[in-house]
Amino acid sequence: MRCRHCGWPEQEPYEVVSRHVTSQGVIVYSRCACGRLQVRRHDRVVLQARTPTPGVAGPAAGCAAR
Ligand SMILES: [Zn+2]
Numbered sequence: 001m002r003c004r005h006c007g008w009p010e011q012e013p014y015e016v017v018s019r020h021v022t023s024q025g026v027i028v029y030s031r032c033a034c035g036r037l038q039v040r041r042h043d044r045v046v047l048q049a050r051t052p053t054p055g056v057a058g059p060a061a062g063c064a065a066r
Helices: 061-065
Strands: 015-022 025-031 037-041 044-048
16 A cells, blocks of 8 residues: 555655554554654554644635634
8 A cells, every 4th residue: 555645655654753552562653754644553554644734734724723
């Protein structure tokens, strides 16, 4: 599988943000080359953000917030 945004292979995390050892195994938070966050467990992606910057994607959100 490759990232739909930047084409980076999802098996190779671009940047490991943090790593947590839980009762279910090691949870790794990683960031893609395009800035998208991934959560992976045992080298499998279990959660993936849809956009690189969630919450800032709205076209008029920036103007309305200020
Ligand atoms: Zn990407």
